[in-house]
Amino acid sequence: MTLPRTFGIAIIGAMLSIALSAVAMAASITVGGKDFTEQFLVAEMTKQLLESKGYTVEKKDNMGTNIVRAALEGGEVDLYWEYTGTSLVTFNKVTEQLSPEQTYARVKELDGAKGLVWLAPSNANNTYALAIRKNNPKTDGMTTLSDLAKAYNDGKEVLMGTTAEFPKREDGLIGLQKAYGFKAGRANVRPMEIGLVYPALANGDIDVATVGATDGRIAAMDLVLLKDDRGFFPNYALAPVVRKETLDAHPDLKETLESLSTKLDDATMQRLNGQVDVEKKSVEEVARNYLKQAGLI
Structure with missing residues (x-):
């Protein structure tokens, strides 16, 4: 057994x-x-x-x-x-x-x-947003993306720091330029790694930066987000x-x-x-x- x-x-x-x-x-x-x-x-x-x-x-x-x-x-x-x-x-x-x-x-x-x-x-x-730093003569007074578009249309050299993907996306710079009727121009766009965008903005190497709305560095650096007054960017839940x-x-x-x-x-x-x-x-x-x-x- x-x-x-x-x-x-x-x-x-x-x-x-x-x-x-x-x-x-x-x-x-x-x-x-x-x-x-x-x-x-x-x-x-x-x-x-x-x-x-x-x-x-x-x-x-x-x-x-x-x-x-x-x-x-x-x-x-x-x-x-x-x-x-x-x-x-x-x-x-x-x-x-x-x-x-x-x-x-x-x-x-x-x-x-x-x-x-x-x-x-x-x-x-975490929708796209465009951020500027305070006390920059090139962007002082800007509050909306329409203000930024006007600056480009007036021929101002506003340097935009972006992620590598942003200039190539329809929900990025391609569509943004169509919606707001402007051309930033290749010379004014600086694609870079996302980790370099914030230091570049802080150091004055760029004047405006593409950021994610939930990024903790926005508040830490006291940045100003330009209002998407034409409601271009979709919801990014x-x-x-x-x-x-x-x-x-x-x-x-x-x-x-x-x-x-x-x-x-x-x-x-x-x-x-x-x-x-x-x-x-x-x-x-x-x-x-x-x-x-x-x-x-």
């Missing part, structure tokens, strides 16, 4: 081991991310949050917008956080002006047809986007990811971004502290 029983226990143990291994393999998730602070943060928060739920997570961030989107569509990553305006204009070529609610509904529909699921968006709207096949295999991802997305807003992201960019804390530390404070881990 002892031998068969031992043998049976061994068989059951082996079967459980195989089953647990299969579950572990099935619970492996690859999280993508772009190449700037806010994206480093949400990718790291997602990694830590999912790991707390038992997932094995590989993080692939520091990618350009088009690269991470292609990685999502191609199955190299299972999810990443995208901005509604980016999907609307860059990936789906929709240029009509829509409300925030319409923008989300449209990208949810269009990307859904491609096998990508938009989960509940955050209240963080930050939200997790997941491959449908991944969500079908792990339906619990929806509740887990939305527990984070629904807590994020402009003030929160400005604070977290500032902790990294201004206070020089590590992304891992800032992400961990926020998740603990929010009661998510």
